[in-house]
Amino acid sequence: MSYYVTVDGETDAAARESFSWDVPDGFNAAVDLVGKHDGDQPALVQVSADGSRTTYTFGDLDARSNAVATALEARGIEHGDRVAVVVPQKPANVLTHLACWKLGAISLPLSVLFGDDALRYRLTDSDARVAVVDASQRETIREVAPDCPALEAVLVVDGASAESLDSERVGRTAMEPFDDAVDWEQTTFEQADTDVDTPAIIMYTSGSTGEPKGVLHTHGVWLGHCPAFQLYFERDVRDGVYWTPADWAWIGALGDLVFPAWHYGQPVVGYPMGPFDPGRAFELMAAEDVTNAFLPPTAIRMLMDVDDPTERYDLSLEAICSGGEPLTNEILEWADEALAGVIVNELYGQTEANLLVTNCRQWFPAKPGSMGKPVPGHDVAVLDPETGERVEAGEVGEIAVRRGDDPVIFESYWNDPVKTDAVTLSDGPDGDRWHLTGDLAERDDEGYLWYISRDDDLIITSGYRVAPREVEETMLTHDAVAQVGVVGVPDERRGEIIKAAVELAPEASATDELRAELREFVRERLAAYEYPRKIEFREELPTTTTGKIRRTELTTE
Known part of the structure; x- marks a missing residue:
C-alpha cells in the first residue's frame, strides 16, 4: 500500500481549499509507517549512552515488528487487547507499537518516569494484558503488578536474564526478558484486518487536574499529524534527519516527529538521554546530521545558554518546531542569529486533537506570541462557549475543530462516554459535530490565532x-x-x-x-x-x- 499526505497550493488558503482526506481501504498504521517503504532505507539510527550507534532500515523494523507481533500473539494478545509500552527511546518501544497495530491490538505508551501510582492507575484503567517494560522500571512493575488483575505478562527490555526473572513471577503475572520472548527469526506475520477507523492507541492525558483520561485514537491518527508536519518543517520533508529529546511516551514525540517522519520514509534518531543536556543535544545533532528537530520551549531556553553553537558544532539543522507555550521573539531571534537562520515554528494541539495550528514561513510570516494559522485538513474555528457559534475576529472564544473525517481527532475517552460527550458539540456550526478543546483564543483579521488560556484557568x-x-x-x-x-x-x-x-x-x-x-x-x-x-x-x-x-x-x- 502506498499512500502519502500531500499539502499542495501556492498559499495557505489555497492548500486548505484543495486538501482532502482520501485514505485507502484496509489502512494499517504499521504498514503505512514501515511496510510501504524501500526496505533498504534507513529508518532508525539508535545511539546508545556510550555513543555507539546501530542503524535499522525500514525492512529491519518491518521484520522485527513481525517477530514481536508473533510473540504477543503467543501470549494471547488479540484484536482490541491492550499492551503497555514503558520503554524510553529504544527500538523495543516503537517495535511494540508497530506489532500491536499489525495484530489489531491497542498500544499504550507510558513514561519511564512514572511512579507506582501513575503506572498502576493506567494499567488497571486500560486493563492492559501485557506490558513491555524497560529494566529501569523493573521494581516499579513488581510493585504494581499484583494490583493489575488483567496483567498476565511483563517483558523486560535490557538488563535482565531469564534466570534472574525466574523467581519474579508476581501473582498471575509472568516476567521474562523481551529478547527471550521474541523469536527474531519469525519475520513474517499475517496482518489483521484494519482500517483508518480501527482503534490503535490510548494516550493518557498528563493529569495536571483530576484523574488522567485515556484518549483513544485510531489507525489514522498519525496521518492526521502529517499536514502540520509538512508546514512546520517548511514542506520539504522528504530529505532530512529527524530528532526529538521528548519522551516517546507522549504524542508530542511520537505524533509531532517520529511517526510522521516515517510516513514520509525519513530516518529518526533515537537516544535515551534522560534529563536534557544542551551540550549533549548539540553534539548529537551535529554527529547525526539532524536537519529537523522537535524541541520543547524549556529545551530551547537551555540551548540558548550554550555559547557560539555554530562555531563549536558542525550543525546541519534547518528547522525546529516547538509547542506547549507561545514562543517569544527572543527565541526566534536567537535561532536566527545564533543558529545562522534556523527557522523555529510554533505548533498547537492537544492529546485529543494534535497539530491543528502552526506556522509555515513559506506562506506567511510568524508573529511572535501567535499560534499561527489552522492547518490544511483541519477545520478549526473559535466558538462562543455558550452558544456554539463562531465569534468575530478579536473576540475571545473556545478553539474547536470539526470532527467530520479528520483522523487526528480522538475517538473517545476510554470507558468514559460522559466525558467524551462533554467535549463534543453535536450540533455546531453548519450542523456538524465539533470537538471542543477547552482552550480559549482569539483570531485576528489575518487569520492568526492567539492563545489566551484554558477555559478553566482564568x-x-x-x-x-x-x-x-x-x-x-x-x-x-x-x-x-x-x-x-x-x-x-x-x-x-x-x-x-x-x-x-x-x-x-x-x-x-x-x-x-x-x-x-x-x-x-x-x-x-x-x-x-x-x-x-x-x-x-x-x-x-x-x-x-x-x-x-x-x-x-x-x-x-
Whole structure:
C-alpha cells in the first residue's frame, strides 16, 4: 500500500481549499509507517549512552515488528487487547507499537518516569494484558503488578536474564526478558484486518487536574499529524534527519516527529538521554546530521545558554518546531542569529486533537506570541462557549475543530462516554459535530490565532478576567525568573488574587526587594490589576511527567 499526505497550493488558503482526506481501504498504521517503504532505507539510527550507534532500515523494523507481533500473539494478545509500552527511546518501544497495530491490538505508551501510582492507575484503567517494560522500571512493575488483575505478562527490555526473572513471577503475572520472548527469526506475520477507523492507541492525558483520561485514537491518527508536519518543517520533508529529546511516551514525540517522519520514509534518531543536556543535544545533532528537530520551549531556553553553537558544532539543522507555550521573539531571534537562520515554528494541539495550528514561513510570516494559522485538513474555528457559534475576529472564544473525517481527532475517552460527550458539540456550526478543546483564543483579521488560556484557568480578580499564561510570559522575561506558575487563590475582598510561584535563576536571591520588583515589573507591562499580589519562591516547581506545571499544587504553600 502506498499512500502519502500531500499539502499542495501556492498559499495557505489555497492548500486548505484543495486538501482532502482520501485514505485507502484496509489502512494499517504499521504498514503505512514501515511496510510501504524501500526496505533498504534507513529508518532508525539508535545511539546508545556510550555513543555507539546501530542503524535499522525500514525492512529491519518491518521484520522485527513481525517477530514481536508473533510473540504477543503467543501470549494471547488479540484484536482490541491492550499492551503497555514503558520503554524510553529504544527500538523495543516503537517495535511494540508497530506489532500491536499489525495484530489489531491497542498500544499504550507510558513514561519511564512514572511512579507506582501513575503506572498502576493506567494499567488497571486500560486493563492492559501485557506490558513491555524497560529494566529501569523493573521494581516499579513488581510493585504494581499484583494490583493489575488483567496483567498476565511483563517483558523486560535490557538488563535482565531469564534466570534472574525466574523467581519474579508476581501473582498471575509472568516476567521474562523481551529478547527471550521474541523469536527474531519469525519475520513474517499475517496482518489483521484494519482500517483508518480501527482503534490503535490510548494516550493518557498528563493529569495536571483530576484523574488522567485515556484518549483513544485510531489507525489514522498519525496521518492526521502529517499536514502540520509538512508546514512546520517548511514542506520539504522528504530529505532530512529527524530528532526529538521528548519522551516517546507522549504524542508530542511520537505524533509531532517520529511517526510522521516515517510516513514520509525519513530516518529518526533515537537516544535515551534522560534529563536534557544542551551540550549533549548539540553534539548529537551535529554527529547525526539532524536537519529537523522537535524541541520543547524549556529545551530551547537551555540551548540558548550554550555559547557560539555554530562555531563549536558542525550543525546541519534547518528547522525546529516547538509547542506547549507561545514562543517569544527572543527565541526566534536567537535561532536566527545564533543558529545562522534556523527557522523555529510554533505548533498547537492537544492529546485529543494534535497539530491543528502552526506556522509555515513559506506562506506567511510568524508573529511572535501567535499560534499561527489552522492547518490544511483541519477545520478549526473559535466558538462562543455558550452558544456554539463562531465569534468575530478579536473576540475571545473556545478553539474547536470539526470532527467530520479528520483522523487526528480522538475517538473517545476510554470507558468514559460522559466525558467524551462533554467535549463534543453535536450540533455546531453548519450542523456538524465539533470537538471542543477547552482552550480559549482569539483570531485576528489575518487569520492568526492567539492563545489566551484554558477555559478553566482564568482568574477573576475584582471583576477583571486574567489569563495566567499572560502573567507567566511577562515574568519569564525578567532575568531573575527561571520558571513560573501563576494561579488564582481565594481572597475575601477581591474574590481571587493572583499568586505566582517562582523558581529563581541561579544568580538571583529570594528577597522582599525582588518580590516588589517583580510586582512592579508585571504592573508596568500588563495592567494595574494584573500583577501577582502574592509571590512565593520555590526551589523547584511541581510538574507532571510531560513537564507541565501542576497548577493545583501551587495554591498551597
